Amino acid sequence: MGLRGCDSKEIDVKSGEKLVIVGCSGSGGPAAMLAKKLMPEVDVTVIRKEEFFIVR
């Protein structure tokens, strides 16, 4: 598997599709919040092993 070039266009997640985020702290939390804001029709789930969503 090679890294996809920066010109790849087929990355968008479509309405009704599922975005799963592993980890919900510094990066996963903001990713989830903005993904849901920009794509309300996308099903967003965060999975984290820490008890809480903490800010370090």
Add this chain to the structure above:
Amino acid sequence: MAGLATGQSIVVADKMLEGAGIGVVKGEVTRIDPVAKNVFVSGGDLFSYDKLYLATGASPIMPPIEGIDLDGVMTLRGLPDAEKIKSRIADKEVVNIVLIGAGFISMEIASLLAENMERKLNITVVEFMNRTLPLMLDKDMADLVQSYLEDKGLGILTNQKAEKLLGRNGKVTGVLLGSGETLDADMVVVNVGARGNVELAEQIGLEMGRFGIKVNKYQETSDPDILAGGDCVEKINFITRKPTPGRLRGPAVMQGRLAAKRLAGYDVEFPGVLDAGGCKMFDMTVSATGLSEEHAAREGFETVSATVDSRSKHAMIPGMKPWKIKLVFDKKTQKLLGGQIVSHAVAPAREIDAVTAFILAGKTIAELTTFTSACNPDISSEPSAEPITIAAEQALQKLHQLGRS
């Protein structure tokens, strides 16, 4: 840690996520099947995905020295670690504390413990390199920090390696240094760096770099349906364009938001990192961005630098505190490479963000000599003492003199 922020106050309530319509699952992802596009969670649950974002963070590196498993040897990454340190310190018999590594985490723990404990603690920081905050500061700036902390009663031992942790009945009792000296220790806190949590990524065969998962400027990994960001990915240094760990909160947040934008069809690229960071110890605040003089030299730059003293307010205003900035420029292109601030007030340390913006914009020495800052007697130095401008003027003068000699 200090009791300044309670455990609950640093927790971002799941209600906020759930209120936004985000599903929150507590559990450890143990396996990913990138072909069937399934994520397996401990306890047996399975989640299917169309797109996956990996933000698994990093874990502290515990050096493989003898005694590292003794009771009383700790590190700090998350809330449970902070609770462990606090409960250990509640034991009145804990008096001698040794911190290994003089990065920002150790330095903040050391000062918070010294500042907030009712009883006197003997706190010593042991650092392998020749200075405190070695990834942020050059020796000349770090020396200011060291003497300030020594005046506050902390012991700082640089150029010293912790060879071995000593113990009795399974409990830590001391630290043997490379010099042969032994430090008494009832508690040892080790913070010498972190390693990305990349086991899941490795398991599914994502392309890896030296410092974590390899991603392109859009946070895309080598699997078209998997993006990644934060401490688990390798970053690119904005100046050197070389791979770097870049494990700080700013890049983690921005990469998360960038991945969301990418998935929503926006075309914004991640520019690379400058490792801009800050650290507060007692009433001293340190911030840094870009390359230090030492780092720049290691990267082959010939540099010209300037260090300037400034004031948090106009000189006649009560409460004025001193601060110092060092700027490092590339002699060849005259572009700004980095900045370091050591300040006795919090606000001036934020001037580092201006330095970051100037580096990102490719500003040169000459251009910075005409920088005009927002000025007010209560919130800034006099414009005539604005240290970025003065540092640039000094650098310009140095170059001018070199040109004439």
